[in-house]
Amino acid sequence: MKAIEVVNLTKRFGDFTAVDSINFSVEQGEIFGFLGANGAGKTTAMRMLCGLSKPTSGRAVVAGFDVGTQTEMVKRRIGYMSQRFSLYEDLTVMENIMLYGGIYGVPKATLRERARQMGRRLDMTSDLQRLVADIPLGRKQRLAFSVSTIHRPEVVFLDEPTGGVDPIARRLFWEMIHEATGDGTTVFVTTHYMDEAEYCRRVSVMVDGQIRALGSPSELKQNFSISTMDEVFRALARNSLRSE
Amino acid sequence: MKTLPILLKKEFLQFRRNKLMPRLALLFPCMVILIIPLVATMDVQHVGVAIVDHDNSTLSHRISTSLDASALFSVTTAPTYADAMAMIENDRADVVLTLPRHLERNLLSGQPVAPDIAANGVNGIKGSIGSAYVMQAVGESLISATGRHVDSPSIVYRFNPTLDYRHFMIPALMTMLLIMLCGFMPALNMASEKETGTIEQINVTAVNPFTFILSKLIPYWIIGLVVISIGMAIGVAVYGLVPAGSLTAIYTASALFILVMSGIGILIANFSSTMTSSMFLMLFIVLIFILMSGLLTPIDSMPEWAQNITLAVPPRYFINIMRSVYLKATSINALIPDYAALALCALTSCTLAAITYSKRN
Numbered sequence: 146m147k148a149i150e151v152v153n154l155t156k157r158f159g160d161f162t163a164v165d166s167i168n169f170s171v172e173q174g175e176i177f178g179f180l181g182a183n184g185a186g187k188t189t190a191m192r193m194l195c196g197l198s199k200p201t202s203g204r205a206v207v208a209g210f211d212v213g214t215q216t217e218m219v220k221r222r223i224g225y226m227s228q229r230f231s232l233y234e235d236l237t238v239m240e241n242i243m244l245y246g247g248i249y250g251v252p253k254a255t256l257r258e259r260a261r262q263m264g265r266r267l268d269m270t271s272d273l274q275r276l277v278a279d280i281p282l283g284r285k286q287r288l289a290f291s292v293s294t295i296h297r298p299e300v301v302f303l304d305e306p307t308g309g310v311d312p313i314a315r316r317l318f319w320e321m322i323h324e325a326t327g328d329g330t331t332v333f334v335t336t337h338y339m340d341e342a343e344y345c346r347r348v349s350v351m352v353d354g355q356i357r358a359l360g361s362p363s364e365l366k367q368n369f370s371i372s373t374m375d376e377v378f379r380a381l382a383r384n385s386l387r388s389e
Numbered sequence: 390m391k392t393l394p395i396l397l398k399k400e401f402l403q404f405r406r407n408k409l410m411p412r413l414a415l416l417f418p419c420m421v422i423l424i425i426p427l428v429a430t431m432d433v434q435h436v437g438v439a440i441v442d443h444d445n446s447t448l449s450h451r452i453s454t455s456l457d458a459s460a461l462f463s464v465t466t467a468p469t470y471a472d473a474m475a476m477i478e479n480d481r482a483d484v485v486l487t488l489p490r491h492l493e494r495n496l497l498s499g500q501p502v503a504p505d506i507a508a509n510g511v512n513g514i515k516g517s518i519g520s521a522y523v524m525q526a527v528g529e530s531l532i533s534a535t536g537r538h539v540d541s542p543s544i545v546y547r548f549n550p551t552l553d554y555r556h557f558m559i560p561a562l563m564t565m566l567l568i569m570l571c572g573f574m575p576a577l578n579m580a581s582e583k584e585t586g587t588i589e590q591i592n593v594t595a596v597n598p599f600t601f602i603l604s605k606l607i608p609y610w611i612i613g614l615v616v617i618s619i620g621m622a623i624g625v626a627v628y629g630l631v632p633a634g635s636l637t638a639i640y641t642a643s644a645l646f647i648l649v650m651s652g653i654g655i656l657i658a659n660f661s662s663t664m665t666s667s668m669f670l671m672l673f674i675v676l677i678f679i680l681m682s683g684l685l686t687p688i689d690s691m692p693e694w695a696q697n698i699t700l701a702v703p704p705r706y707f708i709n710i711m712r713s714v715y716l717k718a719t720s721i722n723a724l725i726p727d728y729a730a731l732a733l734c735a736l737t738s739c740t741l742a743a744i745t746y747s748k749r750n
Contacts, residue, residue, distance in 0.1 A: 197592055217595045229585070229586030231589065231590040236403065243398075249595070250391065
């Protein structure tokens with residue numbers, strides 16, 4: 146079964162077509178990179194997949210349910226972490242875990258056990274009782290990812306998850322994502338760091354609301370006969386009408 | 390519904406950790422109820438009376454002495470009317486009393502007499518109430534001078550015998566507190582979740598919108614009831630104003646009214662994307678609520694079209710209940726229309742708040 150299947154998905158705001166009839170699918174357990182310049186429409190597309198935005202036309206199936214009509218069923222099966230920081234800063238990490246896990250109906254004892262595991266895995270046991278506001282950004286992002294998967298979702302959506310942190314913190318973040326996909330979780334991630342694209346099994350590049358390229362990083366580099374994803378991205382984005 | 394306790398716990402933790410909100414919710418009511426009744430008094434005292442005495446008779450002297458003896462007036466004499474007017478312009482007098490020539494003679498011979506009173510209209514309340522006091526005092530002197538016994542009308546102010554403005558004001562202040570706190574705090578809370586982006590994280594879960602809105606309403610409901618209790622306690626302790634009616638009547642009305650205000654606060658936040666815009670909209674609504682609800686000026690003296698508008702202003706019902714229960718001990722049964730109107734408003738605003746809170750756009 147495909148984790149995500151998108152057919153002619155479109156979103157218009159008045160005259161402006163933010164997402165223009167895109168098609169793609171994501172395999173279960175895959176890390177799928179959703180690339181695009183600012184304003185290319187990737188956040189809008191992702192918000193539709195999460196049920197935060199209603200598609201104008203087309204359809205998308207996430208974890209077996211239609212995002213247009215079975216939104217709440219989709220929501221029960223996904224995790225989401227946005228670029229705008231998504232944990233409550235005035236709660237402790239543990240309180241955030243109990244809140245999000247509780248909303249998804251995970252029993253308290255299970256949540257406590259998972260929190261312990263998470264603390265050990267990230268080497269952040271001492272951070273569990275700290276207020277989120279007091280934790281450095283890089284650690285916070287790794288915690289936010291772990292909290293967004295505390296209910297063991299089938300698909301996790303990450304919207305520019307590593308904005309504003311140094312390369313070491315980003316590397317740690319991606320190692321963690323790779324570990325997470327080991328148990329079959331599908332990761333759908335938007336980014337504009339091209340070095341991060343190399344961590345993905347497949348990537349799509351969005352320009353002006355359309356998907357202009359899709360494939361594994363090595364395939365894309367081969368097709369464009371260039372050596373880095375950075376150059377692939379620039380070759381595609383060069384013709385953008387919406388460029389800043 | 391299983392998620393409601395979890396969401397409520399989050400709200401209370403956040404409220405407790407907030408540096409401003411708990412203090413605001415406790416100190417604001419204390420300050421308002423302690424200070425405002427003392428300063429914003431409408432009791433008129435120290436009315437400056439300038440007397441222009443053209444008669445210079447026993448009677449005219451008796452009138453000035455009797456005014457001077459009253460604590461309400463501070464009397465000065467002016468040689469001419471122009472001098473007296475100058476005193477008004479300099480703010481040294483509020484009312485000019487002119488006693489015409491032959492006042493005593495005309496009065497004793499049974500001819501009509503007309504002392505003339507002019508009042509400063511700049512401070513309208515002091516001018517009008519002050520001149521009424523002066524008129525009453527002069528009238529009494531004139532009557533006693535004729536030696537005839539005249540029954541003057543006896544006025545008794547029921548339910549607030551001394552017309553103590555505070556008794557009228559404290560229920561009004563408590564209403565204002567609820568309007569401010571229970572309207573603004575939920576609006577701020579919702580708008581700040583929007584601004585920090587945490588609401589996205591909630592929207593992406595399968596949480597029921599009604600449950601989420603309830604988790605926003607209930608904390609302010611409790612805070613509002615605490616605020617009302619603080620207000621009543623200070624009213625008793627400091628001003629000796631014990632509600633004449635039942636506490637049940639007061640708490641029932643408060644419970645409904647808080648829901649109205651919190652519902653409106655959330656409704657506003659649903660339609661604004663930032664805290665700033667939600668605060669601006671709230672301020673606008675609160676101002677209209679305060680001015681149109683009969684809090685400051687009686688609804689009966691508004692033009693008819695405005696009176697009709699006040700029917701849609703929820704605090705109008707609450708203030709009416711509060712004053713009736715507080716001063717007249719009116720029972721819930723006698724105020725059923727007001728309670729029903731409040732309940733309807735509460736239902737409408739909370740339902741609208743829940744419906745317009747949309748998890749996706």
